[in-house]
Amino acid sequence: MFKQSQDPGLGEKYFKHTKRIINKDGSFNIKRIGGGLSSRNTFHYLINISWIKFLLIVFAGFISVNLLFAILYHLAGVKNLVNAEAQNELQSFLNTFFFSVQTFATVGYGGMHPSGIISNIIASIESMTGILSFALATGLLYGRFSKPSAKIIFSDKAIITSFKDGKALMFRVANARPNVMMEMEANAMMTFLDKKNNQFTRKYYPLKLEIKFIYFFPLPWTIVHQIDEDSPLFGKTESDLKELEAEMLVMIKGFDDSFSQTVITRNSYQYDEIEWDLKFVRAFSTDESGETIVDLEKLSETEKINQKDGN
Known part of the structure; x- marks a missing residue:
């Protein structure tokens, strides 16, 4: 059975409907007032x-x-x-x-x-x-x-697709710059909105990732969360995620060799940015000389699953 996580610092109880937690540019959807200008x-x-x-x-x-x-x-x-x-x-x-x-x-x-x-x-x-x-x-x-800054790009959509004997939630990330990044770590969390008694309560659930750490990051990285009995997505349908206004929060951390510093980037996927029964198209290939070519234009490209073989 999946377990609810403590508030990661984003608040739980609200008296009005709120927007998405993390914007697509990685900024938090929070506006500060007061405090003066310095x-x-x-x-x-x-x-x-x-x-x-x-x-x-x-x-x-x-x-x-x-x-x-x-x-x-x-x-x-x-x-x-x-x-x-x-x-x-x-x-x-x-x-x-x-x-x-x-x-x-x-x-x-x-x-x-x-x-x-x-x-x-x-x-x-x-x-x-x-x-x-x-x-x-x-x-x-x-x-x-x-200023050290990561140019890590995310796939436009996350997908829920066939994986092993069940389903998995996946999204892809890639380094858009030619600099060397290593010791990459990924963390993901799913949020559901509970609407009761004119009060909006956010509930947070950590997502267990198949691989949450890689040593090197020259190729696109497909991050996978298997949907099993321990997953908060287990038994959920597309309409369930819409009703719960689900949003997946993602944080990627890695070491930038150019600046010799750790860089962090964030993103999120709302329920309407998660597509079902698709798979990602391979985003890299090998040319005649044996060199690996990464096509960043294909990072978000998907195709339908072949129903005969499930892939």
């Missing part, structure tokens, strides 16, 4: 967001700061910037903006330069701001590039 929080945010968001923030910050100083130069008088004054206001403001960019980046072409106390004070403040900003941006870029 530089440490800001640093972690800028380190962990996507490259597109990071570059957009950097670009927006660069434009905003230079617009601010361009306005200050304009208010101080365009005449106090040599060669910046033009025949119309728009061109004059654009000249102050481009002078701000040159000062902020400490380029200093010399075509325009400040004259007068106020303009020189503004230029001095902007130069210091530019130096500090580029130092901060350099630190963030180094932090993003040097």
